[in-house]
Amino acid sequence: MAAAQAHDLVIIGGGPAGLTASIYATRALLDSVTVEQGAFGGQAAITDVIDNYPGSPNINGAELGMSMQGQAEALGSEFVYDDVSGVSFDQGDGTFLVTCEEEGEIACKAVILATGGSPRRAGFEGEERFSGHGVSYCATCDGMFYMGKEVFVIGGGNTACEEALFLTRFASSVTLIVRKDHVRAVASVAEKIEAEPKISIRYNTRIVSIDGDELPSSIVFEDTSTGQVLSESYSEGSFGIFVFVGRVPGSGLVGSLVELADDGTVITDERMATKTPGLFCAGDVRDKPLRQVITAASDGAIAATSAAQYLGRPAV
Ligand SMILES: Cc1cc2nc3c(=O)[nH]c(=O)nc-3n(C[C@H](O)[C@H](O)[C@H](O)COP(=O)(O)OP(=O)(O)OC[C@H]3O[C@@H](n4cnc5c(N)ncnc54)[C@H](O)[C@@H]3O)c2cc1C
Structure with a gap:
């Protein structure tokens, strides 16, 4: 199938990690699109009160998610409501194909996987x-x-x-x-x-x-x-x-393109890079010691900055 669209960067997942990546990618002037299958804000959006996110005490989770998305949108970020069903990588030309259920294939040079997790x-x-x-x-x-x-x-x-x-x-x-x-x-x-x-x-x-x-x-x-x-x-x-017995990481999409920890989360370095050049990973789907909104946002910021550097356009 021919690629329907082409972008610098596709961010998969519109939770705190994906939305923060979207903000940083847009500010770095990357042509990026963020694909979300459900509600923006991810797991945070199903949480009544988040009282440990600095600067926003006792904020409703859905409100925080909407605020992050609104901020990204105001900066000019592009969003697609769709379910990503696959990610493939062509080692020859370093291009990714992100397959969406409705939109078809999106070609890009870098991907940030920010798919979080689903209830165990x-x-x-x-x-x-x-x-x-x-x-x-x-x-x-x-x-x-x-x-x-x-x-x-x-x-x-x-x-x-x-x-x-x-x-x-x-x-x-x-x-x-x-x-x-x-x-x-x-x-x-x-x-x-x-x-x-x-x-x-x-x-x-x-x-x-x-x-x-x-x-x-x-x-x-x-x-x-x-x-x-x-x-x-x-x-x-x-x-x-x-x-409430934990989450199953959403790492299935990238399978052989990454190394997985025993619990199925994706192993990255501190720049959120995986073993595949151009494939970054941020948030709860990543192998890390603390899964919270603030660490997801931090990962998203680093992943977008790393993607910008990878694409030769340092983040601002
Ligand atoms: C009940 C509950 C209470 C919590 N309370 C707090 C709290 O008080 N404070 C705090 O800091 N943290 C809290 N957390 C943890 C916090 O919500 C998560 O750490 C954070 O949301 C992780 O962000 P993320 O972006 O990595 O993943 P997620 O929030 O999981 O977002 C991932 C997004 O990716 C989307 N996605 C997944 N697969 C696909 C696909 N194939 N195609 C398109 N989109 C896809 C999902 O729909 C989702 O929106 C709580 C979590 C839960 C479940």
Whole structure:
């Protein structure tokens, strides 16, 4: 298929990493396009409150995402709403072909992969069947559907704890289901969890299965320390399960063009370069110690600057 368009740079993903890359690329006068399949702002956009982004205390995640996109657009950045389904590289002339579902192929000399991650499934029986009907991966999106109902939150990390706190706004009670005998939240969040009367924690517990007709009405729990199984029944639709057990990195698009860490994230150097010349990677999809909005934005800025240098047009 002939290439439909040609650009200096294609940025895949419009989360904090991609949008920051877009701002820096546009300011470096690169002819770039940012392709986003869903909502600009990425995971940040499904977060109710972000209170650790410097200069914007207690900002709503969607608002922060829209603000980043607005800033990029005002500078002249180009955006496409589409799903990227493949990236190929011609070693002969150093050209990439980025395949989009609707737009077709975009040819370019450099690519920044900023695809973040998608929610990891907890793996219990009934999870897929009731996904969107009793099982959710986004408290901001679905929390209001559980007004006055019982909510179970699976996960013991910082995100699970923060989302559990958020869900107390709607739910009559929130039970954290934690596989281990402790939670892994930062001290300030752990303190809030302990002080919140609506939240209780079931340690050493996992959900084995859920069942019901249209909506779930029973849960089978397992005590992970003894293996003892306990089945509990509820009236149908009286509860919801929110899953926060990590993210699956969106590195599948670039497969053999990069080196992957054991968890599937992309290994880069400090300039966000991968093993393929001209292919850069930024944000949560990258192998790194801290996955936050600020580190995603930082990666995006560095990746765009590196891409500009690679293309012989130093960033401003
Ligand atoms: C519930 C929750 C709460 C959080 N709370 C905080 C917080 O309080 N503070 C904080 O700093 N961080 C928080 N984070 C983490 C933060 O949101 C992420 O670290 C950050 O959004 C990562 O940015 P990113 O751009 O790398 O990836 P993402 O935000 O994941 O964005 C990637 C984008 O790429 C798009 N994309 C993926 N594949 C394709 C494709 N094939 N084609 C086109 N587009 C594609 C996606 O649709 C998405 O918009 C939270 C995350 C979650 C899930």
